[in-house]
Amino acid sequence: MDINNAKSQMRKGMLEYSILLLLKQQAAYANDIILRLREADMIVMEGTLYPLLTRLKNDGLLAYEWQESTQGPPRKYYKLTTDGEEALTQLNVSWEEISRTINFLKQ
């Protein structure tokens, strides 16, 4: 088993969940999301993020609006839709389950 691959798969699996969690607190644009994820020690390649955001938006979990910025180009602010909140609830449950499983296995 390629340990690095396993690690990156694990992170990748958590990425959508993390983004939904992050956007539940407040609307954010890509740079904010990247910075927050970095703060949380979640290493993300930026290129990964854009397709993911677009996909989540297309799936109706996210919505965005453009905001002009004095600090550079206009920004796309993403926020959770009601569908998104629903999905997040489900993911929270799943996470609890997974966490329980892992903790159980660790003992």
Place this chain on the structure above:
Amino acid sequence: MKKNISINLFGTLYNIDEDAYNLMESYLQSMKRYFSRQEGGEEVADDIEHRVAELLWQRREAGMTAINIETVKEIIDTIGNAEQIASDSGEEQGTTAEGQDATFKESFSQFTKEAERFTRDTYDRGRNHVNTHHFYRRADDKILGGVCSGAAAYFNSGDSLVWRLSAVLGTLLLSWIGIGLFIPIVYIVLWLLAPVAVTPEDRLRMQGKEITPENLAQQVKEESQRPIVVQNNDGCAGGCLKVLLVFIGMIVLFPFIISAIALIFAIVMVAGVGTAMVGGLFGSMQFFPEFSAFVGTCQPLFLTALICGLIVVILPIYGIVRLLRGGKKMRASVLTTLIVVWLLAIGLGITCAVGTGIKAEEWDHSGRAKIEFKQSVKELKFVGWELKEHKNLEEEFTNRRTGFGGLPRYAILMEPDNYSDITYTAKLEKEVDLPEEGAYQFMSLTEGFDAGLSYTFSYMDGGKEKEAVLRPSDSGIHLNSINWEDLTKNYTHFFPFLDREDESSWYHFSVDEEDWVYQCVDLPHVDAGKFKITINARDCSERIKIREIKVVKKEQEKQ
């Protein structure tokens, strides 16, 4: 100093180096093309462009006045080192149908590489994104149409140079067997059909590499380090003209190259023969007697032509290799010197080659037939012959012992080359001293007949000039039709030629493969004195062996 240009990105002006701009532009373009194959891909590409703009803006805020290529590479690394873009998009395929929860768990379950490969494959098939491996012509590395460099990239093997040289040599070799146009035609067809690799994606596809954002970013960055200089693309007409010129040039050069190969071969042969001689292996000389004799007659000319030929061939090859390598240009003085040397070598080489040719021609004609005289100590008494007149014949003395038991069976051998149809002419004379007058016999023992051959004995009989003539083509006694017993009983007149006591001396003349003929004419009276025997071989084409021709006093016992 670098050229700097201004760009407008979402309403903001940036100053950017030209090379940095080109890199960024080609990166954004390839991202756009890549994502355009996906649903909502334009949006992603747009997001990426926004992100690039934002990163540029941040850097400008940090005090960077002009954006250089290092900055752009950094940005590409930040965004585009995105092997994950592809695999994330891959998950999309499997997940949208099954809902978010499933997505999450499934994502976790994809721990293994196999799973990843599976999703990737699904992705590729689902997106109708087949990893095509195309044949492209390379615009950045071309002499004619970039077909050879394209082939090198396509087969991912070897340098373009190798392919080019192979094409040239292949054409030459194939023209030897009459299909020299094969490679040029294939070349022109590929030229017309294969597209030029214009975009970085093309260049990935050309090498059969997967088109992923990561590979693209890698390719774009590499290309920025090794700038792609697209040589101006001549139109098809101009291009075809070039091809024609090149191949006509090759056909013209062909004789030169072939003669060079022949000369190299000749060197090897000379070296081989030389070694054989030094080693005392005279046997091997037998294989190339003509050649070594020929080289012997015109060595300086031949060697000069050889060296000039090598210079004439090697210099352009060196030049072509340099050109194809795309190395630095040669200094003008060196180039001029080499060209002068080359022209001199052509002049001198042709002169010497023609000289060699003339010599060879002469040698060729003189060497078609030879006459040998036996000179072994034992047979010296036979050699009193003098070659008075000859045509197409070369004299050769030999003490080679031939025949079984080492006994030479001839005193004179006249032999044309096996493969020639020329005729030779020879006139030989020998003086005979007859101390007393009396009855004599003029006799000959010969193998091989030719209508042009006759033996004449000119003598005096009672003060009158007389001639006795023998023609081996006329009747005579064929020695292989009689045996020793017959001989000793009935043909005692042979014994001037044979050892009466030694039967083995007879065998040499009675073997089946050879047809020795004895002829004899009686001369009832010959004055004493010195007379002449003449061998006349006029326009002969057969091999003739003469054992002996002599005048013998008629034995008294017979009477």
